[in-house]
Amino acid sequence: MKELEERILKDGHVIMPDILKVDSFLNHQIDVALFEKMGAEFKKRFANKQINKILTIESSGIGVAVMAARYFDYVPVVFVKKANSKILNDGVYHTKVHSFTKDNDYDAQVSKNYLSDQDHVLIIDDFLANGAAASGMIALCKQAGATVEGVGIVIEKGFQPGRQVLEAQGVQVESLAIIDHFANGQVVFQ
Amino acid sequence: MKELEERILKDGHVIMPDILKVDSFLNHQIDVALFEKMGAEFKKRFANKQINKILTIESSGIGVAVMAARYFDYVPVVFVKKANSKILNDGVYHTKVHSFTKDNDYDAQVSKNYLSDQDHVLIIDDFLANGAAASGMIALCKQAGATVEGVGIVIEKGFQPGRQVLEAQGVQVESLAIIDHFANGQVVFQ
Numbered sequence: 001m002k003e004l005e006e007r008i009l010k011d012g013h014v015i016m017p018d019i020l021k022v023d024s025f026l027n028h029q030i031d032v033a034l035f036e037k038m039g040a041e042f043k044k045r046f047a048n049k050q051i052n053k054i055l056t057i058e059s060s061g062i063g064v065a066v067m068a069a070r071y072f073d074y075v076p077v078v079f080v081k082k083a084n085s086k087i088l089n090d091g092v093y094h095t096k097v098h099s100f101t102k103d104n105d106y107d108a109q110v111s112k113n114y115l116s117d118q119d120h121v122l123i124i125d126d127f128l129a130n131g132a133a134a135s136g137m138i139a140l141c142k143q144a145g146a147t148v149e150g151v152g153i154v155i156e157k158g159f160q161p162g163r164q165v166l167e168a169q170g171v172q173v174e175s176l177a178i179i180d181h182f183a184n185g186q187v188v189f190q
Numbered sequence: 191m192k193e194l195e196e197r198i199l200k201d202g203h204v205i206m207p208d209i210l211k212v213d214s215f216l217n218h219q220i221d222v223a224l225f226e227k228m229g230a231e232f233k234k235r236f237a238n239k240q241i242n243k244i245l246t247i248e249s250s251g252i253g254v255a256v257m258a259a260r261y262f263d264y265v266p267v268v269f270v271k272k273a274n275s276k277i278l279n280d281g282v283y284h285t286k287v288h289s290f291t292k293d294n295d296y297d298a299q300v301s302k303n304y305l306s307d308q309d310h311v312l313i314i315d316d317f318l319a320n321g322a323a324a325s326g327m328i329a330l331c332k333q334a335g336a337t338v339e340g341v342g343i344v345i346e347k348g349f350q351p352g353r354q355v356l357e358a359q360g361v362q363v364e365s366l367a368i369i370d371h372f373a374n375g376q377v378v379f380q
Binding site for chain 2: 023024028029030031032033035036058059062063066067069070074075076077078079081084110111113114
């Protein structure tokens, strides 16, 4: 998505060796007009899929997911919650996810009320690197018997294994911008 | 807001003595069409204010804030982050907030890059009870020299002191639904 790539080049900051900060428009301050265009683009990428629910994970995925839902006939958005401790609760599906950014594990939880075998799910997240969060969401869908129709990502780090991890599970992955590598503190897209 | 009140009566669950669960449409699963109407209603309530930024706090405020921004000329949304430990960081404004729900304190943080004395801020949150989170956001605005133009709330517990706490600071408070009290496990609106 050309506008997103241009925005990353203009406002993103590369912190060596491989961190890209985009908090001026994506995950701290939000450019709502850009999010709307990203939502429309996700619809194009998954136009052939029958989707009745969008699943994301707090916090940075929520804004993108809500905007995308407008283009998928206002399907419900469900956001997975991150719990530090595993509270015993029969009412949730849960799975352990490793955060490489924070170098810790959290328990990803979703209420059994909001994910079921009737659901055809589009998973949306802001970043794809190792695929840990998206794999966690796929695991939650499997527990619920839901069908994963695809994974939509805003920014993919193409040099990390996330895409392979997800595609190996038979899932269509669509990223709006794919970073091939960083060169001299600059982003180079695929 | 009539549609919101009806939805609370239909899908909300009162857990005695004074907890209202609305996670089927507000803070776990999101009804995006309803959020859009809430955004339009916030614009009506603050139509006379010049607002150039919406401030909210992760996670449940983000969806509402993003939808509201569409009706305020797509102003940027900034979401305050909750940190468990106070990491020393010169780049953020921060303040301590007490969570009555979880009975703990967290450090509310916002980057100095995204809040300044040029900002006329609408604060948006999902719930108003004791006013702790909204007061924290007002404190962050004050640190930045930003002007708080108002606080927009989805559901206010009118029997708790939040409104008085905020109005004592000279801030206009607009809530889309105000709960007067609970009676026999049912919500009674003001």
